[in-house]
Amino acid sequence: MKYRRLGDSDLEVSEISLGSWLTYGVGVEADKARACLDTAFEQGINFIDTANVYGRGAAESFLGEALKGRPRDSYVLATKLYFPMSDTDRGLSRVQVEKQLDDSLVRLRTDVIDLYQCHRYDWDTSLHETMEALSRAVESGKVRYIGFSEWPADRIQAALDLGDVEKFVSSQPQYSLLWREPEAEVFPLSFANGIGQIVWSPLGQGVLTGKYDPNSPPPAGSRATSDEMGGWMDRLMQKPVLEAVQRLKPVAAEAGLSLTQFALAWVLRRPEVSSAIIGASRPEQVVENCGASGAQVDPTLFARAEEIIGEVLAPA
Structure with missing residues (x-):
């Protein structure tokens, strides 16, 4: 496993990180989830990403229980807030930052969160209020660094322009061969300001594993067949x-990689990317995914892959 610095922080994170969206505490049984987590550590993953809203606290609670026997300095722990946790609890106000942070700390069974992220931008709360609340969280010692997910470039710049608050060190956008939007604005703006990318869905919700035959129903047990995990895949299952x-597949084979590894290596080709978050329901998936770390691929193969995907994703 290779490691990269996360933005301007002192956090060294594994190129492959383990996420918990739609999986742990929700769509994957606890024993299988724990096996995936154990395998992740065995493979050198040191970065675990979750959010309060995943299973309305269930993912954090699972991780709090599963991680309790491990030295706290042996892994980097990230969580997020913004989405509704109840009819009244949502957003990035000062009250919510304080409440949701304390609740996450309890569920995760820890005194400090290494990376606390705004899950989306809160258009109903002033940016300064949010940034002041996050700054106080860092000053309190409950949070080491702060980040954001899926913020538009103008809001990232607005946060950077505030001179009296804590600075972001990470961005968490969707990014894959099937979704390249962050390259246009978010990547260059972030890179210029010491903000590293932790990308989610680098395998396009599993589509870039190649396991979905265009002429057959999705295989039994796959994400596309799951009520809990398959609801976000319509655009990709065309x-x-x-x-x-x-x-x-033959392009990946020419690189000496599985298609899964090739797709992850494509994401990691960018210097802006600190880590690619995977979601795994079986330990063998974790092992295969980790095989992408440090892979050396001829750039002409990546260019060929981009051309193939571009033919179907190009604007009409």
Whole structure:
């Protein structure tokens, strides 16, 4: 496993990190989830990402129990807030930052969160109020660093322009061969200001593993067949997209990688990316994913893959 610095922080994070969206505490049984977590550590993963809203606290509670026997300085722990936790608890106000942070600390069974992230931008709260609340969280010692997920570039810049608050060190955008939007504005703005990228869905919700045959129903037990985990996949499960993904397999083979590893290596080719978050329901998936770390790939193969995917994703 290779490691990269997260933005301007002193956090060294594994190139592959383990996430818990739609999986731990929700769609994956506890014993299988724990096996995935144990395997992640065995493979050198040291960065665990979650959020309060995943399972309305269930993912954090699972991790709090599963991690309690490990030295706290042996892993980097990240969580998030913003989405509703109840009919009245949502957003990034001062009250919510304080309440949700304390609740997350209890569920995670820890005194400090290494990276506390704004899950989305809160248009109903002043940016200065949010940033002051996050700054106080750092000053209190409950949080080491702060980050954001899926903020538009103008709001990132607005936060950077505030001179009397804690600075962000991380951005968490969706990014994959099937979704390249952050390259245009978020990547360059962040890179210029010491903000590293922790990308989610680098495998396009599993589509870039190549396991979905465009001419057959999704395999039993796959994410696409799960009520809990498959609700976000409609855009990616279109036949032209699945056909294009199948055409990537020989390109990956030429690189000496599985398609899964090739797709992750494509994400990690960018210097702006500190880590790629994977979601795994089986330990063997973790092992395969980790095989992408440090992979050396001929850039012409990446260019060929981009051309194949671009043919089906190009604007009409």
